[in-house]
Amino acid sequence: MEPLRHKLVRVVKDAALRAIEAGALPSVGLPEVTVEHPQNPDHGDYACNIGLRMARSAQMNPLEIARHVTEHMSAVDELGATSVAPPGFINMTISDAWLKQQVETVLAEGKTFGNIDKGSGRRVQVEFVSVNPTGPVHIGHARGAVLGSTLANVLTAAGYQVEREYYVNDAGNQMDSFYRSLYARAAQSLGLEIPMPADGYMGDYVTETAAAILAESPDRAALEALVRNDADAATRAMGQAGLAKMLDLIRHDLAMLNVEFDVWFNEQSLFDSGQYAEAIRRLRDDGHLVEREGATWFTHASLDDDKGSVIVRSNGAPTYFASDVAYHHDKFLRRKFDHVIDVWGADHQGHVRRMKSAVEALGIDPERLTILIAQLVTLRRGDEVIRLSKRTGDIITVREVVDEVGSDVCRFFLLSRSADSQMDFDLELAKNESEENPVYYVQYAYARIAGIRQRAADRGFDPDLSRGDVSLLGHEAELALVRKMLLLTEIVELVAVSYEPHHLPHYAQELATAFHWFYKECDVLPDRDPNLPPELTAARLKLVEAARIVLARTLDLMGMSAPERM
RNA sequence: GCGCUUGUAGCUCAAUCGGACAGAGCGCAGCCCUGCGAAGGCUGAGGUUGCGGGUUCGAUUCCCGCCAAGCGCACCA
Numbered sequence: 031m032e033p034l035r036h037k038l039v040r041v042v043k044d045a046a047l048r049a050i051e052a053g054a055l056p057s058v059g060l061p062e063v064t065v066e067h068p069q070n071p072d073h074g075d076y077a078c079n080i081g082l083r084m085a086r087s088a089q090m091n092p093l094e095i096a097r098h099v100t101e102h103m104s105a106v107d108e109l110g111a112t113s114v115a116p117p118g119f120i121n122m123t124i125s126d127a128w129l130k131q132q133v134e135t136v137l138a139e140g141k142t143f144g145n146i147d148k149g150s151g152r153r154v155q156v157e158f159v160s161v162n163p164t165g166p167v168h169i170g171h172a173r174g175a176v177l178g179s180t181l182a183n184v185l186t187a188a189g190y191q192v193e194r195e196y197y198v199n200d201a202g203n204q205m206d207s208f209y210r211s212l213y214a215r216a217a218q219s220l221g222l223e224i225p226m227p228a229d230g231y232m233g234d235y236v237t238e239t240a241a242a243i244l245a246e247s248p249d250r251a252a253l254e255a256l257v258r259n260d261a262d263a264a265t266r267a268m269g270q271a272g273l274a275k276m277l278d279l280i281r282h283d284l285a286m287l288n289v290e291f292d293v294w295f296n297e298q299s300l301f302d303s304g305q306y307a308e309a310i311r312r313l314r315d316d317g318h319l320v321e322r323e324g325a326t327w328f329t330h331a332s333l334d335d336d337k338g339s340v341i342v343r344s345n346g347a348p349t350y351f352a353s354d355v356a357y358h359h360d361k362f363l364r365r366k367f368d369h370v371i372d373v374w375g376a377d378h379q380g381h382v383r384r385m386k387s388a389v390e391a392l393g394i395d396p397e398r399l400t401i402l403i404a405q406l407v408t409l410r411r412g413d414e415v416i417r418l419s420k421r422t423g424d425i426i427t428v429r430e431v432v433d434e435v436g437s438d439v440c441r442f443f444l445l446s447r448s449a450d451s452q453m454d455f456d457l458e459l460a461k462n463e464s465e466e467n468p469v470y471y472v473q474y475a476y477a478r479i480a481g482i483r484q485r486a487a488d489r490g491f492d493p494d495l496s497r498g499d500v501s502l503l504g505h506e507a508e509l510a511l512v513r514k515m516l517l518l519t520e521i522v523e524l525v526a527v528s529y530e531p532h533h534l535p536h537y538a539q540e541l542a543t544a545f546h547w548f549y550k551e552c553d554v555l556p557d558r559d560p561n562l563p564p565e566l567t568a569a570r571l572k573l574v575e576a577a578r579i580v581l582a583r584t585l586d587l588m589g590m591s592a593p594e595r596m
Numbered sequence: 597g598c599g600c601u602u603g604u605a606g607c608u609c610a611a612u613c614g615g616a617c618a619g620a621g622c623g624c625a626g627c628c629c630u631g632c633g634a635a636g637g638c639u640g641a642g643g644u645u646g647c648g649g650g651u652u653c654g655a656u657u658c659c660c661g662c663c664a665a666g667c668g669c670a671c672c673a
Contacts, residue, residue: 062613070617079615082653092653117653119616162673204673229672325671343671350673379600380668405601406667446621447609450601452666454608459622467635468621474635482632524612536610539620550628550637558631574632596635 045103074121081118092118136576149190158373160197163276164208188526209269215240309359330387405452475542480594498572507551514544
């Protein structure tokens with residue numbers, strides 16, 4: 031369903047053109063016509079500022095312009111009253127009759143309510159998390175996970191064909207270090223005096239993983255012999271098994287947060303498939319590579335940094351930037367995504383510009399690449415700040431947090447703040463406040479709906495709702511609830527264009543508020559008032575079911591559950 | 597030093613391309629349960645939107661300067 035706002039924009043625009051044609055307004059170019067929700071509900075549901083915008087070019091009083099436009103607006107079912115207000119706004123109110131009818135629309139659309147056709151099937155890739163598989167996913171990464179997965183949900187609802195991807199950095203120095211750490215722990219467990227590498231991973235999980243690999247090896251004796259006698263081969267063997275174990279662990283922990291991927295893409299494959307060589311060749315052919323100090327550097331006109339970035343080290347090994355260039359070459363030129371979204375942590379923010387430049391250098395419109403930066407999360411318990419470092423082993427994993435506060439609380443909390451403001455995640459608060467937690471406030475609304483439905487079924491009310499006549503609705507709280515429900519399509523659109531999923535939890539709270547108010551004001555079943563007309567019960571059951579659909583969809587987009595009981 | 601992000605109510609955060617009185621939740625002060633779940637509803641107090649300039653009919657929003665916080669500035673990822 032198209033957001034109502036779009037239709038209103040057309041209505042106003044057409045009216046303005048007609049007013050010009052009729053000579054009521056001078057023949058000047060129209061400004062971009064936009065329609066928004068006024069903050070003050072007295073000003074109606076939608077407002078348009080075309081009068082103010084045209085005032086200068088038309089050389090007219092904004093209020094006069096608004097008046098002429100309003101006079102030329104065609105009557106549409108959606109609109110009730112329209113009025114003009116100083117300094118030059120056109121205020122529009124949705125008609126009650128049309129509003130009530132939307133309950134039927136929601137029921138008819140069911141689970142697809144909220145979908146819009148913004149994407150027209152264009153292919154979008156959302157790549158997120160992509161933590162090096164050198165250890166478990168910690169809570170700092172959870173923000174990107176929640177952000178990326180929610181964005182993918184919303185883009186799907188907006189009509190895009192979406193792929194969720196995890197980029198597995200299985201090449202490079204950090205993996206080598208991890209492999210050598212595994213080998214060292216394995217050797218130590220056999221009583222050998224092998225020191226940990228200087229840049230090794232010190233966490234207990236490395237020791238545990240090494241032990242598990244030995245224990246689960248199909249030929250334990252052979253593996254132990256390898257560890258004793260051939261450090262290089264043992265490191266490779268331990269590494270290969272360790273990588274698989276870490277990926278399983280990461281996959282499992284993210285699944286606990288309701289985060290799933292369509293594709294797990296291996297960095298190594300870029301070298302095996304020739305994408306790396308192809309990308310380098312392309313950059314070289316187009317003059318974006320310079321040799322200096324024995325290394326190969328990437329330069330581009332869009333970078334004011336005259337030094338550039340090393341792409342191939344003097345020892346011939348590619349940097350991770352080289353992999354990233356090849357990776358994006360693969361995304362755009364081999365897999366041909368129309369749009370690519372990378373969700374990165376704040377610690378990578380310095381690489382945004384050169385990544386975009388590299389994409390441009392590959393002949394791809396950099397607008398097709400969106401890089402979202404999620405600011406860091408500080409984890410704390412009350413006043414105690416918990417430092418996170420995989421190398422030192424100070425880790426609070428996603429699994430631990432989800433075990434402690436639950437996936438829904440975790441997702442809602444991480445989603446509520448805009449990605450570019452840093453935030454504290456206070457575990458104590460997330461648990462202690464659970465009584466007054468917005469998560470429960472929203473989910474409680476759903477549980478109440480479920481309660482009504484259950485009770486209605488127990489009392490034998492028409493289960494297929496066919497008798498309900500929505501035109502009987504009309505209480506202020508009923509209309510307010512329908513208004514909020516209709517907003518979902520606009521929220522989907524807003525998130526899909528702004529890439530800001532934090533609007534979703536805020537909307538969810540507003541929707542829940544509207545429902546709680548309705549619940550308080552309007553009896554659905556005749557339990558309290560035996561004289562409640564049965565037709566009204568039938569109509570309200572329809573409204574309740576529609577509200578259930580919208581609330582469920584909202585929770586689903588956020589990757590949260592909709593509990594029947596709490 | 598340079599770059600990116602942030603600074604809004606006591607706290608945590610919103611504010612849809614620059615709009616009409618800056619909004620929620622928590623906390624605080626009150627009120628509302630013999631009936632669909634009170635994990636709820638209603639009312640109230642609480643703001644010089646970090647500071648100073650500028651652009652504009654209009655600025656939390658855009659531009660410049662300053663202050664403060666986080667992150668980054670490797671032939672690590």
